[in-house]
Structure formats: structure tokens, C-alpha cells
Amino acid sequence: MADDYYRVLGVPRTATAEEIQRAYRTLARRSHPDVNKEPGAEDRFKQITEAYHVLSDPKSRANYDRFGAQWRQVPEDFDARRHAGASTGPRRTTSFVNIDLEDLLGGVFGGGRGGPVQGADAEAEITIGVEDSYLGGQRTVTLPGGDHYKLTIPRGVTEGQRIRIAGEGSTGLGGGPRGDLYLVVHFRPDRRFTVSGRDVTARLPVAPWEAALGARVPLTTPGGEVQVKVPAGSSSGRRLRLRGQGLPDPHGDPGDLYAEVRILVPPHPSADEQRLLEELARVSSFDPRSSDSRSSK
The missing domain is CATH 2.60.260.20 (Urease metallochaperone UreE, N-terminal domain)
Known part of the structure; x- marks a missing residue:
């Protein structure tokens, strides 16, 4: 059948009325749309309530046990309990305490023995x-x-x-x-900084001569401006660690800040810069594409 009411409530077919009532209270509290905001919670609550209505009434339960999903087609004056051997449901007799749905929900969601319920987070x-x-x-x-x-x-x-x-x-x-x-x-995305845990990486723009000769240069960090010592011979991508200058930690050690060297060249070199760059190119034996150069920092 499409919806097995016993399976919906999570009880066996031999469950007593009290067991059905107890299962419904638990599931209704968990799935009520005022408490559970997950998708499908409202449909689940309606399914649970329908199963409870059918199985909590001895007559409708007996008809459901005998005819399954077609039990609603049974004439209203038909009572399977009066037909010997008709019911395939539980054979032991139990007393059933009638509880109005509003009274039940009142007990579950406040105003009854269940007490008030805190709102969902x-x-x-x-x-x-x-x-x-x-x-x-x-x-x-x-x-x-x-x-x-x-x-x-x-x-x-x-x-x-x-x-x-x-x-x-x-x-x-x-x-x-x-x-x-x-x-x-x-x-917020920030092209200047990247964050990994409590460690922060910041771009450190340097001129070619600063990277080649070494220099102390200013760096803007999320915590303010600091001075960074760039060792001579630094290449783009070199990471300079500033211990303890990452994100603070109120309960432990702060993270670290990494200044990542980015070598920038003059976009429009002056005549003197052009002349000096050409002179450097003429006298230098440095080959940036050699394996030794690529392995250096």
C-alpha cells in the first residue's frame, strides 16, 4: 500500500493503543511545522496525523487491518470487529483513551503535561x-x-x-x-588577502631592484601597516612568514601572516630606467629559465 500507517508511526501491527498514542506524540513533536522548518516537514506531519487518526480509532483500525488502502471504501456502518476472524490486526484487547487532536497537541506543544516548547533556532x-x-x-x-x-x-x-x-x-x-x-x-572576498584557518596571506608588491638587492618595505595587513624585510634575491611567490600576525585567537596562539612577494616592473619606464634596464640585460648572465634559477627563491 502507498502509506503503511504502522510504518509511518514506527510501531508493529500488534501495537497497543497506548503505544500508538506514545509514538504519535513523539513524532508529532519532532515534525510539527512550527518546530521543524526542514523541507517536507509539513507533509510528514500530515502523514503522521492521518495515520494516528486511523489507528487510534478501534473501528477504523479494524477496517484498515482487513482492507488495507481500500479501507475508506468500506461502508460506514461496516465494523470489521463484529466479523469473526475478519481482522488481521492485533487480537489482544486493550483499553483506548480517547484524546482530541487539539488536546493532544496542547499537551505536546504547551498548555498540557508537555509544557511550553521553546521556539526553533x-x-x-x-x-x-x-x-x-x-x-x-x-x-x-x-x-x-x-x-x-x-x-x-x-x-x-x-x-x-x-x-x-x-x-x-x-x-x-x-x-x-x-x-x-x-x-x-x-x-568578504578581498584580492589583497586570503585566509586559511587563522593564517592570512597578503600580497607584497616589490620593485625588481628591491627583490634583487633586498629591502625593508611597508605591507598593509588586515591589522594595520607593518614593515617587512625582503631578503636579497627574492623571486615572485616567495612567502615571508610573520609569526603571530594572523587572525587572533582569544583562547590560544594567533595565526601567522605570510607576505607573498610579487615583483612588479615599471609599466612606463623613463628614459633613464630604459637605459639602465638595457645595460642590465647586456651585462647580466642570469637566465630565469634555467633549472638553477627556477629552484632558487
Whole structure:
């Protein structure tokens, strides 16, 4: 049959009325659309409720046990319980406590023995700059739905970390408290920086003569400007490690900052620069395509 009501409720065909009631309470609480926001939860809740209505009534259950999916076609005055041997369902007799659906839900979702139910937690995504992780502090964020929140960005927050805002989730049931809102952090793309865990890589533009002769050059980092010593003979792609200058960690050691050398040439060399470059080309024996050159830093 399309929907086996026993399988829907997760009970055997020999289940007592109390077992069916208990299974329904558990599943209804888990799948109610006011609590479960997952896709298909509402359809699942309707399926569970239909199964409970059929199996909680002794007459409809007996007809269902005998005729299966066609039980609704049985005349209303037909009662399989009065036909000896007609039912293939449970043979032991149990007392059934009639519970109105609203009364049952009241018990599950508040107002009854189940007590109030806290609202479901919600989740949204926010985008911040890498600088925000270095500095932390108060920020106002706007979610896609237009809601504005003023929150504290923790220093050292990382990609994918969640920031909790208490009491801003879904409304509770039966007088229960609201759930919480969790904001998932993503870093805004920045061509200057890349982040891996707590380590940050920053591009370090240098002139050819700075790379060849060595120099101390300024570097803009998410935490401010620092001075970087470029060793003589550095090539593009060389990574210079600045220990402890990556993303901070309130509970441990900060990450590292890596300055990645990028050699830039004058786009429009002056006459003197042109002359000196030509002279260098004439006197230099350096071959950048040799294996020795490619293996050097």
C-alpha cells in the first residue's frame, strides 16, 4: 500500500493503543511545522496525523487491518470487529483513551503535561571583512530579509563560525521562549588577502631592484601597516612568514601572516630606467629559465 500507517508511526501491527498514542506524540513533536522548518516537514506531519487518526480509532483500525488502502471504501456502518476472524490486526484487547487532536497537541506543544516548547533556532549568513576579525567590536548587519541586528563581532572569528543572538529565533509554543538566531560568518572576498584557518596571506608588491638587492618595505595587513624585510634575491611567490600576525585567537596562539612577494616592473619606464634596464640585460648572465634559477627563491 502507498502509506503503511504502522510504518509511518514506527510501531508493529500488534501495537497497543497506548503505544500508538506514545509514538504519535513523539513524532508529532519532532515534525510539527512550527518546530521543524526542514523541507517536507509539513507533509510528514500530515502523514503522521492521518495515520494516528486511523489507528487510534478501534473501528477504523479494524477496517484498515482487513482492507488495507481500500479501507475508506468500506461502508460506514461496516465494523470489521463484529466479523469473526475478519481482522488481521492485533487480537489482544486493550483499553483506548480517547484524546482530541487539539488536546493532544496542547499537551505536546504547551498548555498540557508537555509544557511550553521553546521556539526553533534560526540560522542566517553574514559577510564581514577580514579586518573585522582582527579588530572585533560592534557592527550592524542587515540580513537578506531586511532585518537589522547590532551585534558584537568577536576578535578572531573565523570563516564558518557561528555567532549566537539569544531570543531572535522562531516564536515558542504554549508560552515557551523564542529560539536563538545563529549567524554564520563568511569573509568578504578581498584580492589583497586570503585566509586559511587563522593564517592570512597578503600580497607584497616589490620593485625588481628591491627583490634583487633586498629591502625593508611597508605591507598593509588586515591589522594595520607593518614593515617587512625582503631578503636579497627574492623571486615572485616567495612567502615571508610573520609569526603571530594572523587572525587572533582569544583562547590560544594567533595565526601567522605570510607576505607573498610579487615583483612588479615599471609599466612606463623613463628614459633613464630604459637605459639602465638595457645595460642590465647586456651585462647580466642570469637566465630565469634555467633549472638553477627556477629552484632558487
